[in-house]
Amino acid sequence: MLEHYHHNISVCAQKVRLVLEEKKLEVVEHHIDLKARQQATPEYLAINPRGTVPTLVHDGRPIIESTIICEYLDDRFPDAPVRPSDPADRADMRRWTKIPDDGIHVACGSLSFAAVFSDQVRGDTPIEEMAARLKQLPDQNRARRQIEIMEKKFDSPIVHDAIRLNERMLNEMSGRLKDHDWLAGNDWSLAEACLIPYVERLHRLGLAPMWADKPGISDWYDRVCARPAYARAITAYPTLDAYDDLLIDRGETVWPDVQQVLGG
Ligand SMILES: N[C@@H](CCC(=O)N[C@@H](CS)C(=O)NCC(=O)O)C(=O)O
Structure with missing residues (x-):
């Protein structure tokens, strides 16, 4: 089971x-x-x-x-394989699947926190009280990031670094996708499974303009989202606690902040 x-x-x-x-x-x-x-x-x-x-x-x-x-x-469960069989393509796939652990996962958290979750977590609580509460968390690196982001939002260097790391990921993806359908090998693979959630989060934050000038990404995004498995694994799961509404409400205001960091 x-x-x-x-x-x-x-x-x-x-x-x-x-x-x-x-x-x-x-x-x-x-x-x-x-x-x-x-x-x-x-x-x-x-x-x-x-x-x-x-x-x-x-x-x-x-x-x-x-x-x-x-x-x-x-x-x-090797049926319906999700990794390319060719070892070189599989190595390419792993180059993509390690991107979240190399920093994009934390960057996604910082950006989402600046955009919506910090206000939701904080409510009307004074920052000193929030800082005292966050000191109880086991992961103090994360607690320090959250306190800084609560205070400075899009003026925080942590958020600037997170935006630039996302930009770098999108540039790398575009370098491949401008003349290939998939990130590794000839088909959908774990490379797609590992990166689409992060690109979907950017989309949800209203940040699709980040890849408007990056060839290949929009087509790839549409192709990945059109798969029946995507609908069942992602679209079918409603967000809880009105996260979605928060994201959508804030989405329109996030892009100008991001654009400024990117020097647009
Ligand atoms: N490297 C881990 C990261 C897991 C992770 O950070 N998960 C988040 C949700 S995406 C989580 O559980 N956060 C709750 C917490 O850290 O308290 C993985 O890929 O499974």
């Missing part, structure tokens, strides 16, 4: 859901409420000591880290 511990709009969980859907695997889902910190309960930490989603449990054995989970699924 496959069990997936996930969250509706977790970018990492979206990767795993895409692979599960491409392979048409049956899975029992457990939704972890990140805002309620269900990821930090002793029961959850027993299967994922890092206290993050996603976690896959296969016949009672937990597997953690989204990219590792995706590769595990392809090893265990």
